[in-house]
Amino acid sequence: MKMKLLTAGLLTSLMMAGSALAMDSETIEKHMDKINDQYVQTSEEEGKVEALEEKVEALEEMIQMIIEDQEA
Known part of the structure; x- marks a missing residue:
């Protein structure tokens, strides 16, 4: 169960990272x-x-x- 939670958290984090394009690759x-x-x-x-x-x-x-950098 803990592994599923970690995997879900990681996938969510990666989806949020889609906005990372504004940051230097x-x-x-x-x-x-x-x-x-x-x-x-x-x-x-x-x-x-x-x-x-x-x-x-x-x-x-x-x-x-990344989010803080975009807001600035």
């Missing part, structure tokens, strides 16, 4: 690379569920940053 790509690297490291150290939780949280932060 290179910046987004670098940030996504950082998130993915942290996911790999966390999954090796703490397990996949914990890694997914952290990845969803990081994606939500990135989306919030």
